Amino acid sequence: MDSAVVNAAIEGFLLVFSWPYILYPIAGTLLAMLFSAAPGLNSSSLMALAIPLTYAWDPLPVMLVFGAFVGGATFMGSITAILFNIPGKPSNAVTLLDGYPLTQQGKAKTAIGSAATASALGSTLGIFILILMIPFMRNAAIALGPAEYLMLAVWGLTMLAALAGNSLIKGLVAAGLGFQLAFIGYDPRTAELRFTFGIDYFADGLSLVPVLLGLFALAEVIDLMVSGRATLSGRQKASELSGSVGDGIRSVFRHFPLFVRSSAIGAVIGAIPGIGSSVAGFIAYGHASQSAGARSGFGHGDIRGVIAPEAANDAKDGGALIPTLALGIPGGTGTAILLGVLTLHGLTPGREMLTDHLALVFVLIWSLFLSNWITSLLGLSLVNPMARLSTIRTTRLIPIILVLAAIGAIQYRGLLADLFCAVVFGVVGYLMKRHGWPRIPLVMAFALAPLFENSLHLTLRLHELGRIDFWSRPAVIILLGLIIFNLILPAFLGRLRAIRRQSK
């Protein structure tokens, strides 16, 4: 590696961990944790609020604080997802699929311990990948176009079969319904209104947050009330809870190859601009589910369903800085605000940023690293009081969950109608659960559909104009290989198990 990069990395590290500068990322992390633990709020809101406050600051403390904002928010949303089925933000949505069932089995401590460990280590791996990528990042980010995005979406969709549960047809229908819901609203190419049925609310499309809150949080509350379940974990005392933080930490090391693969998926997807924060988690979850085989307990409290999305979500933050710093192309809302902040302080992303201000880039990276570890360590230290929440009587917990879910639904876009939408999806989610229709493929298709549709249209148009040679793009070929691998893997694993059974 270039000695200038190594020197800048050391200089940045020493700056972040020196007194009094270390106070900036610590304060930034605590603020980001508070923001992201509150349903409906996220680090982007905090970053936007902090712009005028930090306008007069020097670039160094600004980098320290904003790096902490990016990193500090990712993990905390997982806590509410695991304990109450309420995702703090869309990227935490995947964690609830297996995290909440673990809470219901009395294993909230294991789930939180595992999430915190995967989160801290995932972010470290993501940052490591980011540092390694710095010398190549300009060329790498330019090489990705709509054809690669399309293949990435198809890759994600090939995992749907593994998430379908007992009935493949029902799983695929649920995915089809996810697509249907994603088509509602303005068509991004023609600006035509599609499937709005004359209702103004549908014009901007359905937001992932109320859909998720309804399908999972509210549906679960309805199920709790119908079944008459006394506590979330089925236990009355915290001492009776099975599982432990140690189990959670060990589970990450027990599934270390999966953790590494999920972190790599997160870092790579984070580096691709405009994909959206939730896609990395969904693809990592799909990959984990598929590689585990049809008989795994995914969706029913499999710890791998917590490790994979948590590792991917945190590794994504490091990856997301690649196009932002190298090309000035933000990967999401948070990095878009960060880009604005950089510009406000006279820092131009691109060659100048990666040569003249490389030490500041590393300040941002180390601040992100520090904040990820602070959130995870704090999360681990709070496991016991948080797990105790799962032993409170449901009759006392339900109104609190409902009000928090309502705030989450309303605050995300500032629309009261999103709460009504969440209630409708709550009923839909309950009916799907009772009648054996899997909800995970619906949510995954809903999250991937815009990427799939836009990329397919762009690729077809560019192909018509002769501006793109689909098969000459190396990333397309690599992703095609992964898609074929995904399609073959279940059959291969099934055959392998059959051979093993015969040999026994």
Added chain:
Amino acid sequence: MHQKTWMTLVLTIITLWFLQESIGLSSVASFIPRVMLSLTLFLLIVQLLLDLRGPGLPSSHTAETIDIQEDASIPAVRRMPAWLVILWITVLPGVIWLFGVTAGGSLFCLVFMKWYASETWKTSLVFAITLGLAVQLVFSGILNTTLYGGVIAQVLA
């Protein structure tokens, strides 16, 4: 009609409705939706035939049911029919629409705990007031965000 069939039938009708709605769209805007809707419709018809053919499992045997060992010493909570629970849930957006997030949320908490959970007035009031204060403190006090105030407050203002 078998218990499992009606849901497939409802989903089929919704998909057909979406397909009908796509007729007026331009070819660019409707191409991918039509392909996906047609595939979904095909799968739904297959599922409908499967539902009609077999006796199926009772509704409790679902793909997402989790086997949970519950502590027998915990006092049971009142069970309710699904339609009544859904009615309770739909009260929340109505109350929030009228009174806003803080007051509406607290009022819902009070009513829920008193009449659904059969808690004492004292416990219900303590929970409702604490919830309202916590929401107000965290969202308005610390995070400085504006919470929806309700239609009554808007009219009065």
